[in-house]
Amino acid sequence: MENTIDVILHPVRIRIIQALINQQITAQQLKELLPDIPQASLYRHLKKLVEAKIIHIVDEIPNRGTVEKVYSINDPNKAVIGPEELNKLSKEEHLGLFIKFMANLMGEYERYLSHEKFNLVNDGVSYRQTSMNLNEAEFAEFIKEMTAVYKKFSANKPQTGRRRRTLATIIIPNQTKEQ
Template sequence: MRKVDVVLHPIRLRIVQAFLGSGTLTTRQLAERLPDVPQATLYRHLGTLAENGILVVERENRVRGAIERVYSLPADSASLTGADLEGATPEEHLRYFATFLAALQGEFTRYLSLPETDLVADGVGYRTFALNLTDEEFTAFMAELGEVVARAAANPPAPGRRRRAFARITMPLEGREDP
């Protein structure tokens, strides 16, 4: 199975996102984070992610006679490269993008269903900016942004810290100019 098809499956993408900023998670902890996913479905997709090297079984714990696996998401194991996307048709790219957006919408829907939400206090926002940059300026901008995000993503869970989703979408707003 191609890596892109493993990662960009609606349920598997949610499982991967559950690991972001979490270190290791047990199957029970994953089930708590994804309560709408049936247990058998969760186990099946965890198996697919582990078989394909996206998740790693760190250890197994014996819990009341059963074996509970503890999984981790190695750095960049779920990141898709140009090589992973090479050869994808425009229709496949649209499907991948729709899966990504649906996962974001699902997280936002879950947030809005919490008993108490305060979009301002919780730092919720969505906005589009148009940036006028040369290819070199864009590359430098993305590298700098990547460094800032990597520093924040490296923060371990701690009292007072909340897990937050941060998504990035970049695309040109018009076609390439002739040189």
């Protein structure tokens, strides 16, 4: 059986988890959100996420002789790799996880660019890197404020006029002479 990290970081399962944030949806609705994933693959990945207790079935709706399941994230904390699990990993395993993370971002960007009419400026697309000099207290304040902004806006439910956007954050500290 795959460990939780491998279950979460599969490219298709990452997309399913992202689609389920703050909403309960059926496999058919997921198929509409993720049209490039074959239906059989989608069901296989949903099953794996349910078995790993990362998502769960919140309702079953009878529909023309079948039962349509409604999925939701079981516990948002289970859809995240915790510090205990991360601390157990080797350097090579961390690098592998980072590569999977970056591959997922590249896939999302490629899907965006594959649309016939895309406009990076109008769509608010950006990628940038900045370095900041922060002491530990300033860094803690920065993380606290950034977390508050994430929480405020990631709680938004899908609705007309809202467009789903992906924001990825990577924080890599430089080594200092003191270390």
